[in-house]
Amino acid sequence: MKVVLEGGTKEVKTVWMEGETVKLIDQRLLPDEFKIFSAESVEEVAFAIEDMVVRGAPAIGATAAYGMAQAKMLGRKMDVAASILKDTRPTAHDLFHAVDHMERAIQEGKDPVKAADEYARDITSRCKKIGLNGDKLIKDGDKILTHCNAGALATVDFGTALAPIRAAHRSGKEVFVWVDETRPRCQGAMLTSWELLQEGVPHAIIADNAAGYYMRKGEVNLAIVGADRIAANGDVANKIGTYEKAVVAKENGIPFYVAAPASTFDFSLSDGDQIPIEERNPDEVLFVRGKRIAPKDAEARNPAFDVTPSKYITGYITEKGTLSSEKLIILSE
Ligand code: MRU
Numbered sequence: 041m042k043v044v045l046e047g048g049t050k051e052v053k054t055v056w057m058e059g060e061t062v063k064l065i066d067q068r069l070l071p072d073e074f075k076i077f078s079a080e081s082v083e084e085v086a087f088a089i090e091d092m093v094v095r096g097a098p099a100i101g102a103t104a105a106y107g108m109a110q111a112k113m114l115g116r117k118m119d120v121a122a123s124i125l126k127d128t129r130p131t132a133h134d135l136f137h138a139v140d141h142m143e144r145a146i147q148e149g150k151d152p153v154k155a156a157d158e159y160a161r162d163i164t165s166r167c168k169k170i171g172l173n174g175d176k177l178i179k180d181g182d183k184i185l186t187h188c189n190a191g192a193l194a195t196v197d198f199g200t201a202l203a204p205i206r207a208a209h210r211s212g213k214e215v216f217v218w219v220d221e222t223r224p225r226c227q228g229a230m231l232t233s234w235e236l237l238q239e240g241v242p243h244a245i246i247a248d249n250a251a252g253y254y255m256r257k258g259e260v261n262l263a264i265v266g267a268d269r270i271a272a273n274g275d276v277a278n279k280i281g282t283y284e285k286a287v288v289a290k291e292n293g294i295p296f297y298v299a300a301p302a303s304t305f306d307f308s309l310s311d312g313d314q315i316p317i318e319e320r321n322p323d324e325v326l327f328v329r330g331k332r333i334a335p336k337d338a339e340a341r342n343p344a345f346d347v348t349p350s351k352y353i354t355g356y357i358t359e360k361g362t363l364s365s366e367k368l369i370i371l372s373e
Contacts, residue, residue, distance in 0.1 A: 045074060054195065096193060122143055131318045181215075184260070187278070200300055275349050319342060
């Protein structure tokens with residue numbers, strides 16, 4: 041992704057490896073600071089995933105792939121490294137997909153770093169295809185709603201939900217993006233807006249509660265979101281708040297698309313009720329940037345994801361085209 045820094049413009053990926061170190065854009069610090077986080081062991085890679093130095097399903101997957109490669113280089117046991125990494129965040133399917141992929145590649149005697157690089161390159165090329173396929177759904181002048189951050193930061197480059205928007209903008213279409221701020225971690229306000237600014241895409245951040253207002257006013261033509269895990273019947277786990285956006289979109293006749301690569305699909309689960317949903321620390325709700333905003337004795341709950349039933353989803357923008365829920369099975373081939 042193109043990043044505008046003080047010394048000029050730079051092309052950077054979300055995650056990569058240098059020697060025995062896994063390098064990551066530290067997403068906890070954006071948009072204030074652009075810094076690189078170095079993970080020197082599988083425990084540090086696991087910390088980076090759990091503490092959300094890196095987040096977004098495909099980016100978590102690529103980071104875990106590099107974590108496995110690093111563990112192999114440092115002589116760690118592969119089954120131990122796999123379980124440390126898998127124990128970080130339960131919902132994103134890409135994490136499990138990537139760790140299993142790397143265990144197989146290493147067992148087959150492949151060079152671990154080359155295998156992880158290939159995994160990251162493959163994700164990027166799938167995201168580019170998602171961009172081209174999704175671009176076909178976008179008309180000049182469209183106003184598009186997105187939730188959370190499903191951009192380059194959430195993948196390795198390019199993004200899933202932001203890939204069609206990026207492609208449409210680059211092909212000269214006028215697009216405008218409504219960016220849900222996405223409480224409690226504010227990935228929309230802090231990350232999606234930052235990415236769209238790097239690319240020069242016009243947008244406005246809105247409070248999560250404002251999306252329905254703009255949908256009903258006719259100011260949203262299309263909604264595109266990413267996914268953390270998609271069950272065989274097309275039910276989608278994505279950032280908390282996605283479900284209600286999809287229901288309100290249907291109520292207002294607005295097409296609601298989910299963009300994701302094959303690595304996010306979990307065909308072992310028949311429906312979304314079986315997807316494990318991560319519940320994070322309630323402090324993420326109670327505190328904003330270190331300052332408590334709720335009364336001292338108040339309690340909070342913090343589910344990180346919700347499940348949107350497939351009946352609310354118009355189509356799935358994938359590397360193999362935009363598919364209906366009945367056609368998803370081709371992604372398992
Ligand atoms: O908790 P996060 O920030 O990891 O959640 C990210 C999302 O919900 C994204 O929409 C999803 O992972 C798709 S990323 C291409």
